[in-house]
Amino acid sequence: MEQDKYLVWLSGIKHLGGIRIRRLVEHFGSAKSVWEASGEDLKRVKGIDRELSRVIIASRSEERLERCMDSLKRHGISTISLSSRHYPDLLKEIYNPPYLLYVKGNSCALKRNCIAVVGSRNASYYGKKVAFKLAEQLARAGFTIVSGLARGIDSYAHKGTLAVGGSTIAVMGNGLDVIYPRENYQLMKEIPNDGLLLSEYPPGTSPLRGNFPARNRLISGLSLGVVVVEASERSGALITADFALEQNREVFAVPGNINSATSAGTNNLIKEGAKIVKQVGDILEEFPLVTFQSSVKKDDNPGLIRNATGKTEDKVLRLIGVQPVHIEELLAESSLQINELNALLTYLEVEGHIQKLPGNYFVVRE
Numbered sequence: 001m002e003q004d005k006y007l008v009w010l011s012g013i014k015h016l017g018g019i020r021i022r023r024l025v026e027h028f029g030s031a032k033s034v035w036e037a038s039g040e041d042l043k044r045v046k047g048i049d050r051e052l053s054r055v056i057i058a059s060r061s062e063e064r065l066e067r068c069m070d071s072l073k074r075h076g077i078s079t080i081s082l083s084s085r086h087y088p089d090l091l092k093e094i095y096n097p098p099y100l101l102y103v104k105g106n107s108c109a110l111k112r113n114c115i116a117v118v119g120s121r122n123a124s125y126y127g128k129k130v131a132f133k134l135a136e137q138l139a140r141a142g143f144t145i146v147s148g149l150a151r152g153i154d155s156y157a158h159k160g161t162l163a164v165g166g167s168t169i170a171v172m173g174n175g176l177d178v179i180y181p182r183e184n185y186q187l188m189k190e191i192p193n194d195g196l197l198l199s200e201y202p203p204g205t206s207p208l209r210g211n212f213p214a215r216n217r218l219i220s221g222l223s224l225g226v227v228v229v230e231a232s233e234r235s236g237a238l239i240t241a242d243f244a245l246e247q248n249r250e251v252f253a254v255p256g257n258i259n260s261a262t263s264a265g266t267n268n269l270i271k272e273g274a275k276i277v278k279q280v281g282d283i284l285e286e287f288p289l290v291t292f293q294s295s296v297k298k299d300d301n302p303g304l305i306r307n308a309t310g311k312t313e314d315k316v317l318r319l320i321g322v323q324p325v326h327i328e329e330l331l332a333e334s335s336l337q338i339n340e341l342n343a344l345l346t347y348l349e350v351e352g353h354i355q356k357l358p359g360n361y362f363v364v365r366e
Helices: 001-009 016-028 029-038 052-060 060-076 107-111 127-139 151-161 182-195 211-221 236-246 261-271 310-319 327-334 339-348
Strands: 076-081 100-105 114-118 144-147 168-170 196-199 225-228 250-253 356-357 361-364
Touching: 001 016, 001 029, 001 060, 001 076, 016 029, 076 107, 100 182, 107 196, 114 151, 114 211, 114 236, 127 144, 127 151, 127 339, 144 151, 151 168, 151 182, 151 250, 151 339, 168 182, 168 211, 168 236, 168 250, 168 261, 182 196, 182 236, 182 339, 196 250, 211 236, 225 236, 225 261, 236 250, 236 261, 310 327, 310 339, 327 339, 339 356
Parallel strands: 114 144, 114 225, 144 168, 168 196, 225 250
Antiparallel strands: 076 100, 100 196, 356 361
């Protein structure tokens, strides 16, 4: 754990990255020895110039490092170094893998067969429903679903997996103690129960715009393939697809309305050679030699939605009318737990019964 402590320090230094951290650790023998090295010794390492050497030395603060380690402990965050046997094998294959991963939840998810389901933040009703259903079916088939916890398609991929008690990994572009986006606070609480929150950024890191393209390389790097459900021509999901191609991963795309801006990117992917997905079997047939071990609980925990009875659905639907009703009122009147209610509301939304409005209000879809 002491070596990981000094890796935490190195991972928090801007402009180092996995390649330079690896060179430093290999040159000095350990992360702690990097901490103790002089400026002149640091400059002997390839890629470490005078300015970066100065930044490394200036960043040495036992007090700040202890605060960071306390934050990890307080938030239940663990670390996995590149040399650890727990580090995912597929991720080791990519260019510049993070030397240190920050994780929260069940790290066994990293050793399962993963597939990414990604897409537009500004998702249509069609896109949300497809993402939810595909994730649900892929989880039942034995995949762990990887996505980016963004609003839109990513959120519905995570929700579809959780709905059947499957395992999902949310790769974040910020520290795991930072809630982003705020609307996914409940998802961040639910995912670690059997899945995982993962980031290459230390606690306290804000969701800076430049972090997300780097985050996307991890989404594809963890996965056997990437399914793009819905994406505009300049969507970040297409960056993930590009990384997948560079990393020799399979790329799949769901076709969409030719007049829809949010389907322009996916339709172009198909035109350029991505495999078209019209049903889950189109994905599964590309992995005939992969042995799956489903994470879906068949007996003791069949998933939140499958636990809901028709009477429960009817009760919640009766509480939702043509006038917007807030989730707190539904929680009080339905006698459900918040995670059960969230799952049921998502299910009712993707089935077309209700519509979610800004501010966590819901109405019946007319």
